[in-house]
Structures are given as structure tokens and as C-alpha cells.
Amino acid sequence: MxxxxxxxxxxxxxxxxxxxxxxxxxxxxxxxxxxxxxxxxxxxxxxxxxxxxxxxxxxxxxxxxxxxxxxxxxxxxxxxxxxxxxxxxxxxxxxxxxxxxxxxxxxxxxxxxxxxxxxxxxxxxxxxxxxxxxxxxxxxxxxxxxxxxxxxxxxxxxxxxxxxxxxxxxxxxxxxxxxxxxxxxxxxxxxxxxxxxxxxxxxxxxxxxxxxxxxxxxxxxxxxxxxxxxxxxxxxxxxxxxxxxxxxFVAEFLGTANVFEGLIKAEGPTGALIESTEFDAFFQSDTDPPKPEGARVFVAVRPEKMRIRRADVGENAGTNRLVGTVRDIAYYGDFFMFVVALPEGKSIRVSRPNLARLTELPITWDDRVAVEWEPFATVVLPE
Amino acid sequence: MRLRLPSGRTLVLALPFLWLSLFFLAPFLIVAKIALSEAALGIPPYAPVLRWTDEGVLTVVLNLGNLATLFSDPFYFDAYLRSLRVAAISGLLCLVIGYPMAYAIARAPEHRRNLLLMLVVLPFWTSFLLRVMAWIGLLADNGVINNLLLAAGVISQPIQLLYTDFALYAGIVYCYLPFMVLPLYATLSKFDPVLIEAAADLGARPWRAFLTITLPLSLPGIIAGFMLVFIPAVGEFVIPELLGGPGAQLIGRVLWMEFFTNRDWPMAAALAMVLLLLLVIPIAWFQHMQGRASR
The missing domain is CATH 3.40.50.300 (P-loop containing nucleotide triphosphate hydrolases)
Structure with missing residues (x-):
């Protein structure tokens, strides 16, 4: 999009x-x-x-x-x-x-x-x-x-x-x-x-x-x-x-969004920290949390705002970081869409602009990858 | 040498031509021949067109007297004119009554349309003659309508309904209305109602939208329906005979009279020929209009 x-x-x-x-x-x-x-x-x-x-x-x-x-x-x-x-x-x-x-x-x-x-x-x-x-x-x-x-x-x-x-x-x-x-x-x-x-x-x-x-x-x-x-x-x-x-609804209707579930952990000095209820991971945003601590919220992250790279050996999910295996790669011409399967069963989508002419992708099927994003990309959905 | 058989296409096309030649063109030529012969006492009651003289010469005897009489005697001319007028007025009455019906059916919910169309066609399931006779029962001096009006105290004397122009038009409109409704329905059901919304959106009041959009777009249906009523109504014999007044000398009745009462076959044939020509003109015009509409 x-x-x-x-x-x-x-x-x-x-x-x-x-x-x-x-x-x-x-x-x-x-x-x-x-x-x-x-x-x-x-x-x-x-x-x-x-x-x-x-x-x-x-x-x-x-x-x-x-x-x-x-x-x-x-x-x-x-x-x-x-x-x-x-x-x-x-x-x-x-x-x-x-x-x-x-x-x-x-x-x-x-x-x-x-x-x-x-x-x-x-x-x-x-x-x-x-x-x-x-x-x-x-x-x-x-x-x-x-x-x-x-x-x-x-x-x-x-x-x-x-x-x-x-x-x-x-x-x-x-x-x-x-x-x-x-x-x-x-x-x-x-x-x-x-x-x-x-x-x-x-x-x-x-x-x-x-x-x-x-x-x-x-x-x-x-x-x-x-x-x-x-x-x-x-x-x-x-x-x-x-x-x-x-x-x-809006996050998923307009463009593509990866939506996660979580609980508001703490009102940090900068933005909100949300603990995932699906994985052993945290989501950090740069905006204030819309709900009090302990409330259940959805978190949306757009595929184009995520980075994808090969995971280091032994690397695990963390704050604004998920680790999984590449299940699918869709070639759109102007960008690639990676479908990454997380160990918990969920799949996420990560896009990557096609900056060079397609010769050899550094990431391929079944690679273990880490997906990361900045706090500004974490959208805490109030509803 | 190989015998070239006509292709399947030629055969398929030839069949209807053969049919038309046998059952339309040949009878037409026979009628034309009779129309141009002289009346005679005998069986058949007309003189042959081709005959041998005593000297053994084949002569053709054409009698244009019948056609001349048709055009010179105002009796026939009036009958034609009256028939055309009655047919035209019947066509217009059918249009005025049939248009709202067809419009309503076309706009009805889809599951109800077939039922409504069935109801329009339903009268065809009984005998035509029976239905015309039923109107006598309705319109007679001691018929249903007069009895109802008398009982209601609206009138004190039965009013003359039967054997009037009213009865004539009631009969024709009643019998031919389905021929108007069906082609109108066919056109109106294809009409996209969003065009009416577009017209309203652009400032057309409902009546104006009807006149500028719906009516012109349903013109092919109007013409088809009118022709389907007009053409058979011109030569209609049964309805004027059973319901019409004595003054309504329509061409169908005159033809019958010439043929069966006067036993003047050539005259009747001439009448039929001219009637055919009178009908061919509107049909040709109709086809021309259809061709233009489909382009």
C-alpha cells in the first residue's frame, strides 16, 4: 500500500x-x-x-x-x-x-x-x-x-x-x-x-x-x-x-496490519509497554497508553514498518522483536512480502522494498529470521 | 461430374420461403385473380381470367371494375375509414390502459411478475367467442351492469350499452389488451430505473422524467403494441358484429356481406386486397422503425 x-x-x-x-x-x-x-x-x-x-x-x-x-x-x-x-x-x-x-x-x-x-x-x-x-x-x-x-x-x-x-x-x-x-x-x-x-x-x-x-x-x-x-x-x-x-477493524481494513494481543504492563515515561499474551515478547510504543495498566489491548504493526534479517544463533523474541521461520515469499515487483511463521503458530507479514534488481535474496524459505521495529511503529489500538 | 447438393443452410432458409409461398403467396395470387375477374352465376361464382375464344385464341380478361367501384362508391371508402379510425382509437385506448399495467408489472417484485403476466394472458385460455358473448351478458338491457345500476337506484330505466360504439370499443380493448401489455412489458422490464433517478437528480420532476426518459425509451414497445392491436382490429369482424351498433359498418362486416350475402366473390376479393395493402403500409413503417431503433 x-x-x-x-x-x-x-x-x-x-x-x-x-x-x-x-x-x-x-x-x-x-x-x-x-x-x-x-x-x-x-x-x-x-x-x-x-x-x-x-x-x-x-x-x-x-x-x-x-x-x-x-x-x-x-x-x-x-x-x-x-x-x-x-x-x-x-x-x-x-x-x-x-x-x-x-x-x-x-x-x-x-x-x-x-x-x-x-x-x-x-x-x-x-x-x-x-x-x-x-x-x-x-x-x-x-x-x-x-x-x-x-x-x-x-x-x-x-x-x-x-x-x-x-x-x-x-x-x-x-x-x-x-x-x-x-x-x-x-x-x-x-x-x-x-x-x-x-x-x-x-x-x-x-x-x-x-x-x-x-x-x-x-x-x-x-x-x-x-x-x-x-x-x-x-x-x-x-x-x-x-x-x-x-x-x-480500521487497522486491518486500510492496508495490511499484523495485530497482536496484549496487556498494558506499565505506563513508562515514554509511551506504553505491552506484554504479549501470545508470545514471550513485549511491545513498546512511543505514544501514551489509551487504557490503564492491566487492560487488554490490541497492537497493530504495519508490514512495511518492520525490518527482517537472519536471526542470530540462540536469538529469541524480545521487545519489539519476534523470531520465526520464513514460510512464504511473495514477489510483487516493487516489494517482497515475507510470511513469517512464529513458533506459537501465528503468522506475520513483513514487506521489504525491492531496492536492488532481483538476483539473490539474502533471506530465503525456511530461514530463521528476526523481525524488528521501532517504537513509533507500534500502534496501540484503543478499541 | 459430382452433383452439388444444396447446403444445410440453404435448406433451412428455403423451408420458410416454401411455406410462405405455398400458404401465403399462392392464396394471395388466387385472391388477386378473383378480384380481377367478373362476377358470374355459377360455381365458382366468377368468370375465369384466362379463357379460349371461339377462334381458339387464349385471351386474358381483366376486370378492374371492382377496384373502381371500391374507390368511387363512398360506402366502401367510409367503411375503410371507419375501420381505420376504430382500430386507431382502440390502439390508443389499449395504450392508455396497458401502459400503467405494463409499468406496474415491470416494477413489481421479481417473484410476483410471472403471476401478474399470467393473469394478463389468462383470458386467452378460454374461447374468444365465449368472451365476446360474455360482454353481451354484461352490457345487455337486462344484463349485469344495467341490473346493478337499477338496483343501486342510479338509473330508473336500462341504458343502451349493447350495440353502441362503447360496446364495440369495450370488446376490442378487452380482447386485444394483452397484445399491448406484453410488448410494453418486454421493453419496460429492460428499462434501468436508475435513469429515472439520474433525471430526478438533474432537476426533472417525476412527470418530466417520464416524458423525457421513460416514454422515449419505451417507444419500440409502444409501436409494437399499437401495431399488434391496430392490425387485427382493422379487419375485425366478430366483435363489431356481436357488440357494435348497426351504424358501425366496418370493413370486416362489409367483406362478409359481399362474400356470403351478395355472393359477389370478386368484390369481396377486391376488398380484401385493398385491406391487405392498407395493412402492409403500417407494417412496413413499423419494421423500418424497429430497424432504426436497433441500430
């Missing part, structure tokens, strides 16, 4: 400013479908100009939340405010919100031009203004010359851009994107990620994006919310959520 948040020069961080007024407020929103709770008492503030990602697996409630913002579903309880206005009784066709659908939902009987002009036509704008704005949009999404094509005559990437243009042309206060890149292949997806961010910054429109793809969320979003079973597991910038996961 690379950490490559697309640079946002000079971008402010309004969520750190207690004075800042949220642009979109989701207040204690709950939505049930029959017996299942799709969205469970969610509260969320999103600021003007953000590109906010709702990240979660299927059934996590992210799409339902998005559909409530669009007005296709009504919350059972709670409120949704946009720019100070309560959206509860505003039908979709009156909301200053537009949505880019996962399937794009382009009108098959209309040309590219007619598709983009549809929303402006519904607003009854003069013909000349519609023409100008459609032309400007076609330019923005680089589809000049495709005006008269029908959706079925376009490639997947072109359709995606028509859908984007159609949802942006009305200059909504808020743009909702449902898996915007889900239908594109990998190379096109990366390129489109950059394009979307560029367009978002150019227009300054607030984007809320739903995705199940963590890479997409991490690279594009200003902030993201990880959803699980209808509740918000964690909200923060991609780096915050990745580096400081608050729960075992």
Missing part, C-alpha cells in the same frame, strides 16, 4: 479550525431497511471544497448515506444540512446536489451533448447559455468532437467523463460520486484519479465519493471516513487514519 496522496498545494485544513463552519452536516442520521440498520446514527461534518471519501466494504452503508445526501432515500431519523439548509423535505430534483452514478446512468437515446445539457434544460435556461456551458464542460473533460455521439458509441473512459460533465454542468454545491472509477481498468483508473482531483480543485466544488477501493480513497481524498456495519469506524485524513487507526 503506497501512501501517495496527490499533492494539494496550499490546501487549508478547515477541519482543524474549530471556528470553521461545516458545509455539509450529517447529524445523527439513521436509516433502516426492514430489520437491517443500513446507516446507524452517523454524524459527520464536511467542509467546503473537500474531496471526502466514504470508504467501506459492501453492506457498510456508504452507498445508503450517499443516496440520502442525494435525496433518493429519506433518513428515518436525524438531519442532513447543506450550506445551512435542512435537506429533509427537499426532493432530489430540487437539491443543489448532483450525483455521478456508478453505472453512469447516461440516457441512451440522447447524444453526449443532450446528456450534458439535460440538467440545464430542466432548469429552463436560455438556449445560448446551455450551448456555452455544455461546450465549456466538453472542453473540461476533453470530449470536444464527441458532441453527437450516443453513449453506446463511446469507450468506458469517455462515458465516465460524460457522466462527470453531466453532473458538474449545473455547478452543484455538492457533487456525489458513487464508485466513480469502479468501471475503469487499472491504468485508466490511475490517470482518471489525477484528472478528477485536478477538476475538483479547479472548480472548487465539494465532492463526496463512495468507494470500496482504499487506494482510490487514500490517493484522492482530503479526508476519509471508514464505514463498517452502518457506523463510522474512523474519520480523518488518509495519513491519520492509516498511521493512527483507532480500532482493529
Amino acid at each position: 503506497q501512501q501517495a496522496n496527490i499533492a494539494r498545494p496550499g490546501s487549508a485544513e478547515p477541519w482543524r479550525d474549530p471556528e470553521a463552519e461545516p458545509y455539509v452536516r450529517v447529524i445523527n442520521v439513521t436509516k433502516r431497511f426492514g430489520a437491517t440498520v443500513a446507516v446507524d446514527d452517523v454524524s459527520l461534518d464536511i467542509y467546503r471544497g473537500e474531496l471526502f471519501a466514504l470508504l467501506g466494504g459492501s453492506g457498510s452503508g456508504k452507498t445508503t448515506l450517499l443516496r440520502m445526501l442525494a435525496g433518493f432515500e429519506r433518513p428515518d431519523s436525524g438531519r442532513i444540512m447543506l450550506d445551512g439548509q435542512d435537506m429533509a423535505d427537499v426532493p432530489p430534483y430540487e437539491r443543489p446536489v448532483n450525483m455521478m452514478f456508478q453505472s453512469y446512468a447516461l440516457f441512451p437515446h440522447m447524444s453526449v451533448e443532450q446528456n450534458i445539457a439535460f440538467g440545464l434544460k430542466m432548469d429552463g435556461l436560455p438556449r445560448s447559455e446551455i450551448r456555452d456551458r455544455v461546450a465549456a464542460m466538453l472542453e473540461l473533460v476533453q470530449l470536444k468532437g464527441f458532441e453527437k455521439r450516443r453513449p453506446h458509441e463511446l469507450s468506458g473512459g469517455q462515458r465516465q467523463r460524460v457522466a462527470l460533465a453531466r453532473s458538474l454542468v449545473k455547478q452543484p454545491k455538492l457533487l456525489l460520486l458513487d464508485e466513480p472509477l469502479g468501471a475503469l481498468d487499472k491504468n485508466l483508473r490511475e490517470q482518471t484519479q489525477f484528472e478528477l482531483v485536478t477538476i475538483q480543485e479547479k472548480l472548487g466544488i465539494t465532492f463526496i465519493m463512495v468507494t470500496h477501493d482504499q487506494e482510490e480513497a487514500m490517493t484522492m481524498a482530503t479526508r476519509l471516513a471508514v464505514m463498517n456495519h452502518g457506523y463510522l469506524a474512523q474519520v480523518g485524513t488518509p495519513a491519520e487514519v492509516y498511521e493512527y487507526p483507532q480500532s482493529r
